[in-house]
Amino acid sequence: MPFISVEDKHLTVLNLFTSDEPAKQDRLIEEMTKIVNAATYEGWMSSTVHAGIDGIGTLNFIQWRSGEDLEARYAGEEFNHRTLPVFSEITTSIRLMQNEVAYVLTTPALGGKVEIGPNRDDYTAFGVFPVTDEGQEDVIDALGAGQEFFTEVPGFRAHVVLRGLRARGLDGKFVISYSQWDSKEAYDAYTSVPADQQDPRRVAAQNRIRAAITGQPYLNTYKVVHTRAAGE
Template sequence: MPIIQAHDGFLTVFNMFTCETLAGQDTIVEEMKQIVDNAAYPGWISSTVHAGCDSPGTANYIQWRSLADLEARYAGADYQNATVPLFQRISTSVALLKTEVVFSQHHPDLDQIEISPLRDDYTVIIVMDVEPANQPALVDALGRPDHWLMEVAGYRSHAICRGIDGTFLILYAQWENKQHYDAFHHLPEHRRPAEVRQVRAFADTVITGRRANTYRVVHSRSAAAVNRAN
């Protein structure tokens, strides 16, 4: 199953879709599964499909060998003439976000950050918009070891992914369940360590927009698994 690790050398793409209903979400998930199960593109490493929890929508966490490989896939006739029109028709918004993992941290009880439908992670994905001039400082602020977070009940892991166009960051986090995440999310500021409050306060000064949802992993496939089967 796919592993998230800082500076892994992959291009990490978040294909994120919103829709109005759970039925629409189910349709997108099924279409994504078909694409993932038939993926055999040069440079494709893995795809992991997430179904929305708090709001209808999906996210596909995709690892590519390089930007050139991704662009070759996007330029293909099948993608342009079939895939793009399909998802434009069945979703209310589409975001194809190209990133690199610049920081990752996991609880000591875990050996690594694994994303898999065989796990029960409550996944949080937050997209944070930022001016290009401020992206390096935001990466530096958020991409630091957080020892306090290791002690928060229900925390499992998180990663910071830098948008390669300089305009955003993505936080990808795994929690034990919704109850633990909500307790952390709504924790009063005065109960957080001073250094954590400082980072959060700085982030609020440079982040120009946020979009967030929670997810469960429902499907995954990797090129490594395909190669082992052949």
């Protein structure tokens, strides 16, 4: 199964697809699974397909050796004449986001290792935050070190912050948050705490984020449904 860490220095690509019908989400998962199972691209390391829970759509968490390898894939006939046309038919938006892992936090039991795969029962929370050029690093710090209190929150498992490098379908700088929880109940309990009862550290982090974002963040929750790594 794929692992996420700061030390590995992989190029992490998050392909975010939204749609307007549950049947189209099923089709997205079907098409993504076909591509993942047939993947033999130079420099491709792993792909992990997520099914949307609160919102209709999919998320593909992909690890590449380098940006050059990814651009070779984007320049290929299959991607431009098969992959993109198929996805364009069944989506309302496509965002292909290249990132580097900037921060990882886990419970002590996980020992700093973030594993992703359908063998786990993680309830995954995901967010894309559009930010100002000068505010990107502050948002990374606010989402990361500013939320180290997560380890005290019941049901928390792991949290990853990614620095956006470049994207198709998304303009400007961005930061991504990817978190794993024991269950929907645990995540909802955390997100539903009234503002006047929230931990001051949480309030401070949120204020820093609000000061640097340029638009409405995209937030959704997911379940991992398929994964495959090179050589499998």
